[in-house]
Amino acid sequence: MGGEVEVDGLRFDPEVSRQIELVYTTPDVIEQRRVVRTALALRAGDRVLDVGVGPGLLAAEMAEEVGPSGRxxxxxxxxxxxxxxxxRADxxxxxxxxxxxxxWIPHPAESFDVVVSTQVFEYVDDVAGALDEVRRVLRPAGRVVLLDTDWGSVVWRSSDDERMGRVLTAFEDHLVDPHLPRTLADVLVKSGFTVTHQSVVPILNAGYDDHxxxxGLIDIVSAFVPGHAGVAEHEARAWADDLRGLGDSYFFSLNRYLFVASAL
Ligand SMILES: C[S@@+](CC[C@H](N)C(=O)[O-])C[C@H]1O[C@@H](n2cnc3c(N)ncnc32)[C@H](O)[C@@H]1O
Known part of the structure; x- marks a missing residue:
């Protein structure tokens, strides 16, 4: 496969990949990975597949946990x-x-004890088909751990709520299903999994802080939205400037949702 792949509008090219790596090194996402690793409950020797491994931060942490006898x-x-x-792997x-x-996961059946995928399934066209692949590569009673954002959960203070609404609508174009978490348990069950755990992983940023x-999301959103849902480039810039200027009054939150399911 040559070049970069466009995922329903968001191109994970070198620039976006670097921006995402930066965002994923903030305390907010470090904490999210801690919650995910608690749900994973990995043991030395576990064989784990990370679908949509991205910048590899979670994979590196998991490698420490499973040790040299794991994979x-x-x-x-x-x-x-x-x-x-x-x-990072080097x-x-x-x-x-x-x-x-x-x-299409390039591994034989029953290769893994655990499959994890964070912030990926909301970009996937055929979630049920991907879950069939996950089930195939999991050993019997193996576990899958999924985390996705419901973009309907965003609470973001702005001086112009009408513009904020249009920008958020435009940003929903960056993925296939901006509301995947609300249906994901049903899809897991239909795909033959038993859902054993569901929880919310919130992010709250009160007061503006670059780190x-x-x-980081402001940069990703303002680069993506021009040309989507009628948002012009100058509006995207004004939207970003407004947020960065709110200082101590800045307020943002959203919810990720965590699912653990077993392949029985
Ligand atoms: C927002 S990033 C999350 C990265 C990583 N899972 C994390 O949480 O740090 C989404 C990643 O999913 C990947 N991705 C999107 N669709 C995919 C698919 N159908 N199969 C595998 N990876 C995919 C993208 O290339 C990108 O690296």
């Missing part, structure tokens, strides 16, 4: 994300990386 494999459809993850314990899609999830 961490990461797949992703973005060459630039895999390049970033590759530099520095720590081995993570096997491969260019591949959730639609937060939402400060």
């Amino acid at each position: 961490i494999c990461g797949i992703d459809i973005s060459e630039s994300m895999l390049a970033i993850a590759g530099t 520095a720590g314990p081995g993570v096997e990386l491969e260019l591949a899609s959730a639609a 937060t999830y939402s400060a």
Whole structure:
């Protein structure tokens, strides 16, 4: 596969991949990974597949947990994300990386004890088909851990709520299903999984700070939305400037949702 892959509007090219890596090193997303790793409850020797491994931060942390007797494999459809993850894997314990899609996982049946996928299924065209692939590569009674955002959960203070509404609507074009969490448990059950845990993982940024999830999101949103849902470039710039100028009055929150299911 040459070049970069466009995922329903969002191109995980070198620039976006670098921005996402930066956002994923903020305390907000470090905390999210801690919650995900608690749900994963990995043990030494576990074999784990990370679908949509992205910048490889979670994969590197999981590699520490499973140790040398375990195995961490990461797949992703973005060459630039895999390049970033590759530099991280070089520095720590081995993570096997491969260019591949959730639609066709290049591993034999029953290869893994655990499959994890964070912030990926909302970009996937055929979630049920991807879950069939996850089930195929999991051993019997293996677990899948999924985390996705419901973009209907965003609360973001603005001086212009009408413009904020249009920008958020435009940004929903960046993925396939901006509201996946509200139906995901049903899809898991229809795909033959038993859902064992569901919880909310909120992010709250009160007061503006560059080193937060939402400060990085401002850059990603303002680069993406021009040309979507009638938002012009100057409006996107004004939207971003407004938020950055709110200082101590800045307020942002959204919810990710975490699902653990077992392949019985
Ligand atoms: C928002 S990033 C999340 C990265 C990583 N899972 C994390 O939480 O740090 C989304 C990632 O999913 C990847 N992706 C999107 N659709 C995919 C698919 N169908 N199969 C595999 N990876 C996919 C993108 O290339 C990108 O690296």
